[in-house]
Amino acid sequence: MGVVTELKSLTQDDLLSGCAEIVGAAHVMSGATDVSAPYCKDWTGQYAGIPLAVVRPKSTQEVADIVRLCCAHGVSIVPSGGRTGLCGGGVPVSDDTSIILSLERMNTIRNLDADGRCMTVEAGVVLQTAQDRAREDGLVFPLTFGAQGSAVIGGALSTNAGGSNVVRYGTTRELCIGIEAVLPDGSIINALTGLRKDNTGYDLKDLLIGAEGTLGIITAAVFKLSPMPVTRTTGFLSLASLSDAPRVLNALQDRTGGGVEAYEYMPAAAVEVICREFPKIRRPLDALAETGLFFEVASSRKDDAEAGEDGETRLQRLVFAALEQLMEEGVIIDAMIAQSEQQRLDLWGMRESILEAITANGSAYHTDISLPLAAIAEFVTTMDVAVAEMGFQPITVGHLGDGNLHYALSAAEGQDWAALPLDQAKQQIFALLTRLNGSFSAEHGIGQSKLDVMRKLKQPSQLVAMRAIKRALDPEGLMNPGKFIPETNDAAQKT
Ligand SMILES: Cc1cc2nc3c(=O)[nH]c(=O)nc-3n(C[C@H](O)[C@H](O)[C@H](O)COP(=O)(O)OP(=O)(O)OC[C@H]3O[C@@H](n4cnc5c(N)ncnc54)[C@H](O)[C@@H]3O)c2cc1C
Known part of the structure; x- marks a missing residue:
């Protein structure tokens, strides 16, 4: 030896x-x-x-x-x-x-302050457990996504997770009002006061959120809680054009006082893959919608839940009024509204099964990008044509209300995935994204998989500042090395 x-x-x-x-x-x-x-x-x-x-x-x-x-x-x-x-x-x-x-053994919900509408939870608490605890007090911990039965608070904070309710409640960062963490030198910072206002220096909480464990270990956090909706209207729309999606979103928001909780892009190709891989899931509309949108609007106002003589709630009437007007204008082609809690849950089930459906469908390249709302249609239409010419079948879903697309590529029918020009497709995706002022990482983070694109596309001055922060807090580079920040800007010297 x-x-x-x-x-x-x-x-x-x-x-x-x-x-x-x-x-x-x-x-x-x-x-x-x-x-x-x-x-x-x-x-x-x-x-x-x-x-x-x-x-x-x-x-x-x-x-x-x-x-x-x-x-x-x-x-x-x-x-x-x-x-x-x-x-x-x-x-x-x-x-x-x-x-x-x-951190999985740090799984205690330390406190729920119903009057202060906040909850202190340890890093290993599963998101669904936190949601259930808030519900017991008639409140909402709104972080919602497909992996909520396994993902935990520390992981969600460290990736600044998003999901389907961001359009109403914000990302994990926006929900968090206090943090406890261990810094790379072993010192503990306790900022679990839950204060809504605290301008006493650099916000270390915001530095640790989204840092993917490169600046320290998050051990607990305080989250804002929201009033529990008492009524919801959930449905699926077929639009004439994707470019009208922001208009439909704003019409729903305007009618319902900003009540949109989910606004998800689910075009025909995505619904088709889901229904093929999970045959028990039914199509929401008979004719596949080229521009399909899954939406949910909610209200915590009791009068919005009251049914009129026609049996419709006030919230439903507000939503129908918005949709009817857009149908008359030819913006919406078809609409399905959930008539029962089961139908609502089926729609959610369909939305949340997309990642597993694409994975089961075969080899695919996934992105997690964001764009200004006004640029979404240009991106999708341009890329769909370009990648189809290369032999790909795009399967896109997205949290459209936040401008967040998961633009995925699979092999078109009859094509061999291994022979397709993936690098060329990626180049075009990121070039168009850059031209349209988009981001190459919206909610999943950087980890190892996006180091290359981070090196190429992140503004060099921002990378320099990030490295300086990293060196100041973790001079030995011991916290989650080889992730998040490329060591150099030079593409030839990969980490
Ligand atoms: C089916 C499916 C659907 C998904 N949908 C969404 C979605 O809609 N929106 C979304 O944002 N994400 C989504 N994700 C991605 C994933 O669930 C999120 O990124 C989630 O936040 C990760 O949490 P986790 O607890 O699993 O973290 P992990 O995977 O365990 O860790 C993630 C990162 O955080 C670091 N980390 C973990 N805990 C700590 C801690 N206590 N302190 C410091 N660093 C830490 C890890 O080192 C790692 O870098 C989905 C994933 C799946 C599988």
């Missing part, structure tokens, strides 16, 4: 026994075992890495002690939440150089 290997194994043993002393031996899984395997591979199956150990602390103090220990040994840390991230952020980039720090 060489000297270097000897030293490394000595250090590794020290590290593992030190971790066990802090969190208990049962919560340190060393190396690659069947138990640690699920932590070592990301949801997409594209990224994997074996850690020195998976360590599962139960308290903020234990997280801080582990961070200090790793710092002393020069061992890097990869934070891990619900492991539903789509960019390879939660797994090590190389084998045997880091620990995976799983």
Whole structure:
């Protein structure tokens, strides 16, 4: 055994026994075992890495002690939440150089302040659990997306997750009003006051949110809660043109006092893939809608829930008035409105199954982009023609109300995916996106998968500032290395 290997194994043993002393031996899984395997591979199956150990602390103090220990040994840390991230952020980039720090045992809802309409939750609380707890007090924790049964608070904060309700309630960042975290030197910052106003220096909360674990470990947070809707109107629309989508959104918002909770683009190709892969899911409209839109409008006003003589609620009447006018103008071709809670849930089920449907459909390239609302139609129409000529079938969905598209490419019928010019298609997508002032990462983050495009498209001055912040807080570069910030701007020197 060489000297270097000897030293490394000595250090590794020290590290593992030190971790066990802090969190208990049962919560340190060393190396690659069947138990640690699920932590070592990301949801997409594209990224994997074996850690020195998976360590599962139960308290903020234990997280801080582990961070200090790793710092002393020069061992890097990869934070891990619900492991539903789509960019390879939660797994090590190389084998045997880091620990995976799983926050899943920090799963306590510490407090719900019904009068203050806020809730303090630990990083390992599953989103659905937080939603259920808020509902018990007649309130809403609105963060909603397909992976909400597994994704946790720390992961959602670290990726600044979005989802289907952002159009009304904002992203995770906008919902968060306080944070507790362990910085790379092991110090704890406790900013869980839940103050709505606090202008006392740099906002470290906002620095940590969306940092994908590169600046510290989030251990808990305070979230705003909203009044529970008492009535909802949910439906599916077929539009004559995608360019009219902002107009329809604004008409619904204007009529209902900003009540739109979801406004999701679901064109024919997406609905077709879902119905093919999940035959129990039924088409919302008989004729497939080229420009299909799934929407939900909600109100917490009791008078909006009151039914008139015709059995329609006030909210429904407001929505129908907006839709009827747009139908008369030829903007909306067809509409389906859910007549029962089951029909509403079926529509949501259809929307939330798209990622799994595309995955089951075969090889695909996914994007997570955002554009000004007015530029969405130009982007989709131009790209659809361009990629079809290359042999791709675009399957697009998106949180259209936020200008966020998941523009995915699959092989058109009869085409061999491996032979298609994917690099050329990507180049055209990002060139058009840049021309239209869009973003190459709307809600999923950067992780490992978007380092290249980050290097190419992020403004160099912003990258320089980001690296300076990283160096100031994490001079040894131990927090989630190889993710989020490309080391250089030079495309030839890849991280
Ligand atoms: C079916 C499906 C649908 C999805 N839909 C959406 C959607 O609509 N909108 C959306 O935004 N995302 C969506 N996602 C992506 C994913 O669910 C989100 O990115 C989610 O926020 C990740 O949370 P997680 O707990 O799984 O985090 P993980 O995957 O475990 O981690 C994500 C990143 O955060 C870091 N991290 C985790 N915990 C901490 C912590 N406590 N402190 C510091 N860093 C930490 C990790 O190192 C990693 O870089 C979807 C994913 C799937 C599988």
